[in-house]
Amino acid sequence: FLEIPLSSSPLDWVLDDEDVRAMMHGSNMVKVRSQRWQKSRSLRLLEDGVTVWCESTKSSRKAKAQQTFSVTEVECVREGCQSEALRRLSGSVPENQCFTVVFRGARKSLDLLCSCEEEARHWRFGMLPWLLSLTPHTWIRGYLRRADENDDGKMSYDEVKRLLQMINIDLNEQYSRSLFKKADRSCDGRLDHVEIEEFCRDMMRRPELDAVFRHYSGNGCVLSTAELRDFLGDQGEDASLIHAQSLIRTYELNDWAQKNQLMTQNGFTMYMLSLENDVFNPDHARVHQDMTRPLAHYFISSSHNTYLTKDQVTSASSAEPYIRALNQGCRCVELDCWDGDKGEPVIYHGHTLTSKVPFKEVIETIAQYAFKASPYPLILSLENHCTVEQQTVMARHLRTILGKRLLTKPLNDQPLKDLPSPEVRHTPLSPALYSPSVPRTCCISSVSHVRSVLLAQAVSSKLSPELSELVVYCRSVPFRGFQHSTQKPPDEMSSFSENDALKHIKDTGKLFVRHNSRQLSRIYPSGQRLQSSNYDPQDMWNGGCSMVALNFQTPGEQMDLNQGRFLPNGRCGYILKPSFLCSPSSNFNPEITGGGPGHIPTQLTIRIISAQQLPKINTDKPNSIVDPQVLVEIHGVAIDNSRDKTHRIDNNGFNPRWDSTLSFPLQVPELALVRFVVEDHDHKAKNDFVGQYTLPFTSLRTGYRHVHLLKADGSSLSPSTLFIHSCLLTNSVG
Structure with missing residues (x-):
């Protein structure tokens, strides 16, 4: 009487939802890409409860793959005309009949126009319970339906073997037949729904x-x-x-x-x-740090070339990447501004084949999404190539669109001793923080709880007075040496290329740390990174750099680290630096950490016990089963960087078990990130990436925990997990 049947999963109450039933009935809609490109589509939620079918007349293999999507791939559903394509139809179609399905990762958003408001509402609200109620049982139900080839509600042994291949497990013949025979109580060689539940329960035992x-x-x-x-x-x-x-x-x-x-x-x-x-401390999922310190005391989530969808030479410029970055908690986005047609400035990567997006459209997008994921200051880094006339247009758009959120004057009349804090509670709502900067650079930032925006601008060419007067804090200036900067006010900000920043960290690390405790430094990728690749941000954080700008559009290890760094503090985009990075007299040197500030020798021991429901990597080969192994990496100061791995498990992605113990000595744990990586072992070539999860050492919880893995693009790989046990031993430092 203590058994919980498979059928009592949250799937059952979801099926009673009116909106979900309407989705399963199906709807005829219009798919929109532009004012000219609009095609009829039929959408229906399939019986597996997680797959949406989008009927199309296309016959290519790629098109057919795009005809379905899983609710697990959906990041959010946006109501009304919020996408670029639908915004251009605004006024000509009823907004309450439009919505956009936004996917995690590289898949393009789906803009849809329904025949009536009620139909749009069913799909918008119908997605929600499915996104909230996915469980391992829900996950396996979809595969059960697909494995039942003749759709009779029963499964033969061959269909069971097909199911096992789908869920990435290769049982030997004897064991799989014994499981089947045990579940086949009717002894007819076929499993009915009750017997299938028993079979699945046995398989899913841990x-x-x-x-x-x-x-x-x-x-x-x-x-x-x-x-x-x-x-x-x-x-x-x-x-x-x-x-x-x-x-x-x-x-x-x-x-x-x-x-x-x-x-x-x-x-x-x-x-x-x-x-x-979870392995991640849930107390850190909310804002839990002191937010009243000067801005220079925080790591600030920062994006480079935010407007680009891919590379720096031929890719499209769009407002959509701003939405994605802001929804991830990014607090510094970049806009490269150039003169456009009809007196309206545009944003693109100048002197390249990248497309152009109107400056006004980007500011409207930013105004809409700036404070949805985080209430704290947003910094708009403007690289200004515009004539004085179009700079004046930029200033007008900033004022009229951002309104009172644009900070246009100092918070008080007192001489500036420190930069303001992110928590500007007792000032009027107004967003603008930056000030005259180095040639070709203009930045706007925004301070949050008050939701303000700050502006920083270049001094190279002629500047529009209307744009210049929006610059209040963070005047961007060329770096002329540490001694020179100590004599200047804290509102001066310098930008460093990745190579210049690394040189300062290696040659004069202690001085760079002191500089970064008082003034903001922005680090940007080398101009040689034409494919929008990223540098290692950990080196820059070790040196106390506040704004470490990365290409958010390029997934990979570097963005995994960035996502992990800004995972705590409610993902608000501001992380308080360790105390040894916040003092103008700090003796911390990121290159020499055998003692001194931040030196807390700690032993981290992690037992990798097992994994659950890892996905197939080579989906083109139905018989291909993953051979998983787990790597654990430490990213921190140079002396702490290390990695170790388990042995591989052959032909089992469903429930591989390692029981491997890995140990890592740490000298500066407050700066360390812990990264779990699962790979598919390959004898002949490089191992394939399966999933990863990265978090700060200070947010890692000890004991028996599950690690919920993420895809390469940072989205959920649910229901794939690692099961681990970890413990710490901290040595007292005399």
């Missing part, structure tokens, strides 16, 4: 998780509140009976167990897989 459960359970069947409390204590968490009772109420689905304040094995599994037991 022996390593069951072992943890039995270790704390006195009778091996349930956990009492006292036993659950003991487990929580060993995990380093709130070990009160009240907390244990709260977890039972939240995660225990069995009515009898919940009534008797007990946790079953199923409830324990639900809790262990939840975000409440």
